[in-house]
Amino acid sequence: xxxxxxxxxxxxxxxxxxxxxxxxxxxxxxxxxxxxxxxxxxxxxxxxxxxxxxxxxxxxxxxxxxxxxxxxxxxxxxxxxxxxxxxxxxxxxxxxxxxxxxxxxxxxxxxxxxxxxxxxxxxxxxxxxxxxxxxxxxxxxxxxxxxxxxxxxxxxxxxxxxxxxxxxxxxxxxxxxxxxxxxxxxxxxxxxxxxxxxxxxxxxxxxxxxxxxxxxxxxxxxxxxxxxxxxxxxxxxxxxxxxxxxxxxxxxxxxxxxxxxxxxxxxxxxxxxxxxxxxxxxxxxxxxxxxxxxxxxxxxxxxxxxxxxxxxxxxxxxxxxxxxx
Amino acid sequence: xxxxxxxxxxxxxxxxxxxxxxxxxxxxxxxxxxxxxxxxxxxxxxxxxxxxxxxxxxxxxxxxxxxxxxxxxxxxxxxxxxxxxxxxxxxxxxxxxxxxxxxxxxxxxxxxxxxxxxxxxxxxxxxxxxxxxxxxxxxxxxxxxxxxxxxxxxxxxxxxxxxxxxxxxxxxxxxxxxxxxxxxxxxxxxxxxxxxxxxxxxxxxxxxxxxxxxxxxxxxxxxxxxxxxxxxxxxxxxxxxxxxxxxxxxxxxxxxxxxxxxxxxxxxxxxxxxxxxxxxxxxxxxxxxxxxxxxxxxxxxxxxxxxxxxxxxxxxxxxxxxxx
Numbered sequence: 290x291x292x293x294x295x296x297x298x299x300x301x302x303x304x305x306x307x308x309x310x311x312x313x314x315x316x317x318x319x320x321x322x323x324x325x326x327x328x329x330x331x332x333x334x335x336x337x338x339x340x341x342x343x344x345x346x347x348x349x350x351x352x353x354x355x356x357x358x359x360x361x362x363x364x365x366x367x368x369x370x371x372x373x374x375x376x377x378x379x380x381x382x383x384x385x386x387x388x389x390x391x392x393x394x395x396x397x398x399x400x401x402x403x404x405x406x407x408x409x410x411x412x413x414x415x416x417x418x419x420x421x422x423x424x425x426x427x428x429x430x431x432x433x434x435x436x437x438x439x440x441x442x443x444x445x446x447x448x449x450x451x452x453x454x455x456x457x458x459x460x461x462x463x464x465x466x467x468x469x470x471x472x473x474x475x476x477x478x479x480x481x482x483x484x485x486x487x488x489x490x491x492x493x494x495x496x497x498x499x500x501x502x503x504x505x506x507x508x509x510x511x512x513x514x515x516x517x518x519x520x521x522x523x524x525x526x527x528x529x530x531x532x533x534x535x536x537x538x539x540x541x542x543x544x545x546x547x548x549x550x551x552x553x554x555x556x557x558x559x560x561x562x563x564x565x566x567x568x569x570x571x572x573x574x575x576x577x578x579x580x581x582x583x584x585x586x587x588x589x590x591x592x593x594x595x596x597x598x599x600x601x602x603x604x605x606x607x608x609x610x611x612x613x614x
Numbered sequence: 615x616x617x618x619x620x621x622x623x624x625x626x627x628x629x630x631x632x633x634x635x636x637x638x639x640x641x642x643x644x645x646x647x648x649x650x651x652x653x654x655x656x657x658x659x660x661x662x663x664x665x666x667x668x669x670x671x672x673x674x675x676x677x678x679x680x681x682x683x684x685x686x687x688x689x690x691x692x693x694x695x696x697x698x699x700x701x702x703x704x705x706x707x708x709x710x711x712x713x714x715x716x717x718x719x720x721x722x723x724x725x726x727x728x729x730x731x732x733x734x735x736x737x738x739x740x741x742x743x744x745x746x747x748x749x750x751x752x753x754x755x756x757x758x759x760x761x762x763x764x765x766x767x768x769x770x771x772x773x774x775x776x777x778x779x780x781x782x783x784x785x786x787x788x789x790x791x792x793x794x795x796x797x798x799x800x801x802x803x804x805x806x807x808x809x810x811x812x813x814x815x816x817x818x819x820x821x822x823x824x825x826x827x828x829x830x831x832x833x834x835x836x837x838x839x840x841x842x843x844x845x846x847x848x849x850x851x852x853x854x855x856x857x858x859x860x861x862x863x864x865x866x867x868x869x870x871x872x873x874x875x876x877x878x879x880x881x882x883x884x885x886x887x888x889x890x891x892x893x894x895x896x897x898x899x900x901x902x903x904x905x906x907x908x909x910x911x912x913x914x915x916x917x918x919x920x921x922x923x924x925x926x927x928x929x930x931x932x933x934x935x936x937x938x
Contacts, residue, residue: 298882432905485828501887509716510711510713510716511718511720513671513711514717514782516671516703517704517708517709518704518734518782519701519702519703519704519705519732519734520704520729521731532721533719575783583626606721607721608766609768
């Protein structure tokens with residue numbers, strides 16, 4: 290793996306992020322509604338002079354291109370602006386919330402890939418077997434059911450009928466003074482339901498995809514070679530076949546990461562998870578432009594990073610891609 | 615002396631959408647230690663199925679070994695446990711495949727792939743196995759083997775990859791080496807090198823070789839004995855010289871007539887009319903009857919058996935009746 294390749298990918302990523310900043314800004318400004326009204330509304334009734342002074346204060350009366358220039362300049366200096374609603378820097382609002390979101394999204398991604406791929410491989414062993422049928426049915430259901438519905442059903446099942454998981458939040462209040470280990474366990478306990486809810490839809494997709502990918506690979510000549518060497522079936526499946534079947538799975542995993550973040554928004558809302566998704570949801574309702582743009586900025590950054598990691602893992606998985614750019 | 619590999623009356627069937635077809639219909643073959651047996655025939659005649667059955671690699675289902683016996687050094691392989699077959703595959707009996715371009719796993723280095731074969735059957739460290747792999751690459755004539763061992767298959771040419779396959783196949787000194795059209799995908803000059811290598815390997819390692827091919831040139835170069843297959847049956851068997859010089863069965867004669875000869879004035883190469891019939895359409899008579907200029911009513915109704923004639927065994931009524 291050459292580092293110049295990684296550097297080049299990171300460079301592309303930065304250019305892409307700049308484009309994202311500009312696009313975010315323009316998209317938000319295209320939306321109808323006047324933020325000055327919203328800000329004023331929070332403070333009570335507003336006269337035209339008040340609105341005008343708010344526009345003056347927040348720079349909303351300047352030409353759009355000038356506003357864009359100011360915003361991009363600020364972002365480049367690490368300043369994402371101040372929230373209209375919280376009167377706090379957007380960066381610090383996000384900093385408080387990005388951790389839980391990353392934890393949720395990455396746990397869901399890992400769960401869905403591990404379980405999904407495992408189910409897919411098992412199904413591919415006997416393409417007409419019971420497991421294969423189960424995976425197909427499960428995948429269809431998982432894909433068709435909306436994520437908030439799954440969340441609510443899981444809450445009913447595991448919080449009311451079998452109360453084994455907490456319904457909401459990320460930490461128990463009563464553990465405030467507990468040691469790190471207890472706290473970690475507590476967070477993990479809170480994490481299971483939301484992460485699984487978010488994982489289900491993608492888990493089903495990975496199961497189907499890896500089943501199809503494995504079936505194709507298992508028909509290859511080199512699989513016959515592995516068997517002819519005397520390799521055990523599980524070695525053939527998980528070593529020789531899976532590594533080759535991983536390429537389409539990695540591709541989809543990279544592409545899905547963006548969807549996973551938008552899915553996290555709904556899951557965070559259902560489970561009252563203190564993450565960026567809730568902030569985005571509330572900020573959209575409040576027309577809190579700087580916060581929305583800040584959230585979009587970080588969400589895009591996560592997608593860009595995920596894609597860079599996908600490209601790098603591609604070259605790890607397939608030596609034929611190394612040495613080409 | 616009992617043969618090292620002794621296949622008797624092997625029957626293999628497959629379930630297809632045309633119903634059950636018989637891919638091998640009573641195949642009997644034997645190979646002695648240090649000997650090379652050539653198995654020839656057109657595509658679809660059952661050569662590769664015979665090889666895969668011997669390796670225990672017939673996909674079941676849809677395939678099934680419906681009868682017969684495969685004995686390796688006296689041990690019965692038909693019905694042997696999967697674990698026992700795994701232990702023998704790669705160690706006692708190994709195989710080289712037709713397509714060197716696709717037979718190696720693209721995501722592992724060739725050294726690792728050979729080392730894996732060694733480690734599956736011998737209790738050695740990964741380091742030792744890799745060193746042995748490098749030595750084997752050297753043995754099969756790959757230059758700077760220590761560097762090549764760290765290459766991935768796509769970095770090697772077809773001929774090199776087939777050498778890697780050979781190195782892998784002989785890594786545990788198998789008693790029997792099955793080579794399924796090992797040179798079909800290679801350039802003519804590389805073909806000759808691979809045959810030379812197989813001959814050397816046989817001398818060094820003392821393995822019996824089953825060479826599956828449709829190339830009569832390869833047979834004359836490599837084989838001690840030859841079995842000619844057609845539509846899942848052996849139709850002629852003798853020493854290579856006998857089959858090449860005095861082919862009996864009209865199909866064997868046809869195959870040999872297809873070889874272009876130097877110095878012979880020819881306007882067009884001879885060919886055998888028609889193709890091997892689909893297995894599900896085989897009738898009661900000789901499978902070759904439809905393509906045979908000597909066929910009569912008896913040929914179309916009664917399957918000929920492999921019996922000794924003037925020279926050597928052939929399964930043909932016309933030969934038996936002295937009509938050809």
